[in-house]
Amino acid sequence: MKREKKRRMTWTQMKQYIPLYIMILPGAVYLFINNYIPMTGIIVAFKKYNKAKGIYHSDWVGLDNFTYLFQRDAWIIIRNTLSYNVVFLILGTAAGILLAILITDVVSKRAKKIYQSAIMLPFLISIIIVSYIVFAFLSAENGILNKGILEPLGLDTVKWYSEPKYWPFILVLVNLWKGCGYGTLIYIAGIAGIDGAFYEAAKLDGATRWQQIKKITIPCLVPSIITLTIMGVGRIFSSDFGLFYQVPQNSGSLYDVTNTIDTYVYRALMTTGGLGRSAAAGFFQSVVGFLLVMGVNGMVRKFSKDNAMF
Amino acid sequence: MIKSKSYWRYQILINAVMILITLIMVFPLVLLFMSSISSDASLLKYGYSFFPREFSLAAYQYILANGTTLFRAYGMTILVTIIGTILNLTLSSSMAYALSVKKLPFRNIISFYVFFTMLFNGGLVPSYLMWSNVFHIKNTIWALIVPNFMLSAMNVILIRTYFMTSIPEALYEAGKIDGASYFYIFRKIVLPMGTPILVTMGLFTGLSYWNDWTNGLYYVNDTKLYTVQLLLNKMIQDAQALQANASASSANALMKIPTVSVRMAIAFVALLPILVIYPFLQKYFAKGIALGAVKG
Numbered sequence: 001m002k003r004e005k006k007r008r009m010t011w012t013q014m015k016q017y018i019p020l021y022i023m024i025l026p027g028a029v030y031l032f033i034n035n036y037i038p039m040t041g042i043i044v045a046f047k048k049y050n051k052a053k054g055i056y057h058s059d060w061v062g063l064d065n066f067t068y069l070f071q072r073d074a075w076i077i078i079r080n081t082l083s084y085n086v087v088f089l090i091l092g093t094a095a096g097i098l099l100a101i102l103i104t105d106v107v108s109k110r111a112k113k114i115y116q117s118a119i120m121l122p123f124l125i126s127i128i129i130v131s132y133i134v135f136a137f138l139s140a141e142n143g144i145l146n147k148g149i150l151e152p153l154g155l156d157t158v159k160w161y162s163e164p165k166y167w168p169f170i171l172v173l174v175n176l177w178k179g180c181g182y183g184t185l186i187y188i189a190g191i192a193g194i195d196g197a198f199y200e201a202a203k204l205d206g207a208t209r210w211q212q213i214k215k216i217t218i219p220c221l222v223p224s225i226i227t228l229t230i231m232g233v234g235r236i237f238s239s240d241f242g243l244f245y246q247v248p249q250n251s252g253s254l255y256d257v258t259n260t261i262d263t264y265v266y267r268a269l270m271t272t273g274g275l276g277r278s279a280a281a282g283f284f285q286s287v288v289g290f291l292l293v294m295g296v297n298g299m300v301r302k303f304s305k306d307n308a309m310f
Numbered sequence: 311m312i313k314s315k316s317y318w319r320y321q322i323l324i325n326a327v328m329i330l331i332t333l334i335m336v337f338p339l340v341l342l343f344m345s346s347i348s349s350d351a352s353l354l355k356y357g358y359s360f361f362p363r364e365f366s367l368a369a370y371q372y373i374l375a376n377g378t379t380l381f382r383a384y385g386m387t388i389l390v391t392i393i394g395t396i397l398n399l400t401l402s403s404s405m406a407y408a409l410s411v412k413k414l415p416f417r418n419i420i421s422f423y424v425f426f427t428m429l430f431n432g433g434l435v436p437s438y439l440m441w442s443n444v445f446h447i448k449n450t451i452w453a454l455i456v457p458n459f460m461l462s463a464m465n466v467i468l469i470r471t472y473f474m475t476s477i478p479e480a481l482y483e484a485g486k487i488d489g490a491s492y493f494y495i496f497r498k499i500v501l502p503m504g505t506p507i508l509v510t511m512g513l514f515t516g517l518s519y520w521n522d523w524t525n526g527l528y529y530v531n532d533t534k535l536y537t538v539q540l541l542l543n544k545m546i547q548d549a550q551a552l553q554a555n556a557s558a559s560s561a562n563a564l565m566k567i568p569t570v571s572v573r574m575a576i577a578f579v580a581l582l583p584i585l586v587i588y589p590f591l592q593k594y595f596a597k598g599i600a601l602g603a604v605k606g
Contacts, residue, residue: 041440
């Protein structure tokens with residue numbers, strides 16, 4: 001019955017919604033161009049791109065681009081992307097929860113606000129400026145580490161930008177410095193939403209602060225942790241291009257530990273003849289990333305529907 | 311109220327830890343500023359440091375005297391940020407409003423069309439080929455505005471949620487009964503009532519335009535179109551080229567390669583507007599970040 005009624009919506013009834021469709025149109029057209037056309041263009045990964053013919057009319061080459069990619073560089077860029085993301089995710093979550101608990105426990109409202117502002121500040125800074133700051137620390141000739149610490153102590157200075165072994169730590173530190181405010185803020189909101197009665201009851205039972213954190217705060221934060229983790233896992237094949245390209249100053253001797261899928265895609269694209277492998281790496285990233293989001297979300301949905309993203 | 315000794319001990323401990331963390335967060339920026347007010351000679355001799363060994367405003371004087379490139383880039387950044395943010399807010403707020411009207415036919419399909427762009431993307435190569443070979447956007451100001459930042463599905467969804475939850479439905483109904491058109495309701499009721507979310511989203515959009523260097527990296531090599539971030543990027547490249555090959559300097563005649571302190575001064579000037587507005591708008595920034603985590 002209801003269906004019948006719906007179907008009978010007449011032209012005159014539809015007409016009243018035209019203004020709304022007009023308001024949707026510009027955005028929809030933009031998304032079509034900026035997002036949907038490139039989605040179909042992803043088939044370029046299976047082609048030998050010819051500028052004159054365009055993506056759709058270039059010749060198919062089957063899996064050639066992928067064979068090339070996987071015979072040479074795929075292992076390193078996938079390894080780097082995945083391992084950095086796993087470390088970022090774990091440390092980011094831990095730091096976020098820890099800082100959120102500390103800030104929440106601070107009694108002085110003013111101090112609280114200052115701390116909160118300070119940890120969010122690096123989040124707003126462009127990665128290029130971050131790379132300038134990192135350079136001030138690491139520059140071989142006049143960086144703080146060499147000139148201010150190692151030299152006065154009589155130790156050998158280090159050419160930081162050509163020593164790969166330090167960079168996993170440097171990048172993790174920079175990322176933590178820049179990104180931990182984000183998680184912290186979300187967990188602060190999460191803690192603020194916890195019913196105060198839980199803590200009152202725990203106090204009456206003589207629970208220590210540590211016990212309260214373990215038994216009340218952290219369990220109550222699980223939904224936020226799950227949401228952030230799903231988002232993190234969904235992005236596990238993507239990397240912050242600026243962090244891995246700009247902060248190591250695109251230094252060739254560091255590629256082994258700084259090359260991720262995103263930097264690889266860009267550098268290959270800018271290399272003559274590199275478009276094929278660039279597209280193949282991009283295809284891999286998009287498709288696997290998509291399958292991961294769907295998979296993780298599906299799993300979460302199965303266990304607790306409320307925590308799923310969609 | 312009398313508080314126990316352990317309470318105060320705990321407060322002192324956590325405040326001490328947080329002060330330390332605050333310093334870690336802020337000190338790198340202090341370093342940037344201090345280097346910009348140090349004399350170049352002292353930077354070269356003693357290295358960067360948190361306290362200027364030899365105070366000097368030479369870097370800022372240099373910028374003021376030879377700053378055409380920088381001023382131009384600064385103007386470009388401001389222009390791109392303003393146009394981009396306005397376009398983004400216009401597109402996303404009108405789309406969000408239309409999608410917040412529950413009776414709209416095909417509403418779910420359109421919402422999914424928006425949402426799907428968050429799940430899947432074509433990656434850099436197809437976008438790059440499309441923008442450069444089909445739309446010929448290279449070396450135009452649109453290259454800095456249009457790709458990627460002009461609309462984000464996340465913004466649309468967050469704004470729509472706000473319109474649906476924070477504006478009383480009765481207001482819409484009243485408007486409808488009075489015979490107001492959708493456009494009228496949007497302009498006179500929804501936009502004014504939705505100001506908080508629009509400010510928040512506008513701030514983040516503005517910030518991403520202000521800080522963006524990727525669009526410029528992909529599509530712009532005309533120095534006239536450089537934004538501050540692109541100028542900073544170019545200066546790193548030039549310094550590297552100079553190091554790699556001492557005679558390469560003539561190839562990069564964009565700006566006489568700035569000395570160490572000048573580079574830091576330009577970086578600091580690029581950061582300054584954010585530092586200035588941040589204390590006033592901190593609340594909106596915080597809100598925006600917290601919103602980002604609510605499910606779409």
